Amino acid sequence: MQRRTVGVVVNGVTGRMGYRQHLVRSLLAIREQGGLPTRDGHVIWPEPVLVGRNATRLGEIADRHGLTEWTTDLAAALARPDVEIYFDAQLTSLREKAIRQAIDAGKHIYTEKPLAEGTTAAKELAVAADAAGVRHGVVQDKLFLPGLRKLKRLIDGGFFGRILSVRGEFGYWVFEGDWQPAQRPSWNYRTGDGGGIVMDMFPHWNYVLEELFAPVRAVSATIATHLDARVDEQGETYRADADDAAYAVFELEGGIVAQLNSSWCVRVFRDELVEFQVDGTEGSAVAGLRRCRAQHRSVTPKPVWNPDLPATEKFREQWAEVPDNEEFDNGFKVQWEAFLRHVVEGAPFRWDFHSGARGVRLAELGLESARTGRRVEVPA
Structure with missing residues (x-):
């Protein structure tokens, strides 16, 4: 051809x-x-x-x-x-x-x-x-990752009924660069170079929430610089003054509440580096980069809280794997x-510049919320 x-x-x-x-x-x-x-x-x-x-x-x-x-x-x-x-x-x-x-x-x-x-x-x-x-x-x-594409299929098919909430965990431990090389470039941790996890990840969260669920209407965020000293690519210690963790609640149009944690100072105890749990009236799902598992209301178990006895239910085994049904490319x-x-x-x-600008706006509003300690509304 x-x-x-x-x-x-x-x-x-x-x-x-x-x-x-x-x-x-x-x-x-x-x-x-x-x-x-x-x-x-x-x-x-x-x-x-x-x-x-x-x-x-x-x-x-x-x-x-x-x-x-x-x-x-x-x-x-x-x-x-x-x-x-x-x-x-x-x-x-x-x-x-x-x-x-x-x-x-x-x-x-x-x-x-x-x-x-x-x-x-x-x-x-x-x-x-x-x-x-x-x-x-x-x-x-993120919209083109297998896990989120399977999650989108569940949403489009009405699996969840009315969606109530989204809970997301993203992050991993980025080494400081002293005794092990860092996995991310040093500019990520300097505000003067445009670093910071809020400006890096909130634009992602904006389009994920906007495209899969609903536009964000308000944000409440707390940010931190947990590690204030790191070692750069030349082996020199520098002051890390950019935020390396953010803990946020996003209120979406229609009443959905999304809680998303983003951190470069967390050790991973989950199946993938990012996971989203979506809960609805008819079912729930947990999606990562590649996998997606679901549990319908008809097969939801009925656990009883009893702190005096060890849990015997294997909760992870009670979820069904959502099949690929197609080949997923990079x-x-x-x-x-x-x-x-x-x-x-x-x-x-x-996915144009206007969409990208909304992501930058959410990051700025998240930083404003963290700075002022208040809930900030997102303009319609």
Whole structure:
């Protein structure tokens, strides 16, 4: 089949997410499968142009994967007529300026979240992208994970009846970097570099809650910097002043209450690094990244509270596994394919800058709630 080549600037490819999930497991994976078929019998063929600040690392990545196009000059990359899409996986603090450059260059834009460091800037980017007539999208990968897709199937099928509440636990222990290397880059723990778990995770929680359940109408949050000293990539101790844990209650439209804990200072005692329990009048389910288990009201056991006797019921065994019923591809790759189709074929793509701006807004309101110690309403 004839190729429809789409040049894609990948900015921030030397970072963990930009390299692993977006370059290797998405764009290069699409090429490895022979491209992305279109309705008219062509295949979309993404052609990455790697951009970053470290020429040595860019060259190494390009050589490793047989790529030839890379540069440290973003302006030059955006000026190329064969480039149609700009993708941003940089530090959050660098993102707004680069996206504005891409808008001015007339490129379609796909970006990691958060879209910007503040709500005002995020909304301005959405308005500017609309005015320029470019297509735009924000990574919302959790929606495409097998566990949440199976949970969505239960919701759409009416399994829960009236949904009452959502309870979520996310996180793991991120090592301080002294006696074991940290699993996350040091900028995550510095406010000056755009770090903090609220700005990292609340945009995720906004689209998960909004798309699966209902829009958020109020938030009450408590945040903490549990570990105030960490060791960076050069072995230097630095002051970690960004929030590394957040404990929040989100009130959703229609009366659903969602409680979500996010922490990089928690040791995991659950099956997956993130799990959501949804309880409804007709049934409940627990969904993680890949698995989803459910319990209908007709088979719900009747435990009795008795602290004087050991529990004999094996509660986990009383839940049924929700079957896959389909093959699940990498969530990042699935959304990349949707955005490529959006650019080339005009296929619908609702995860745009406006959605991304709502996620930034929720993060800012969560920080406001933590700072003031009060419940904060989310504007409709």
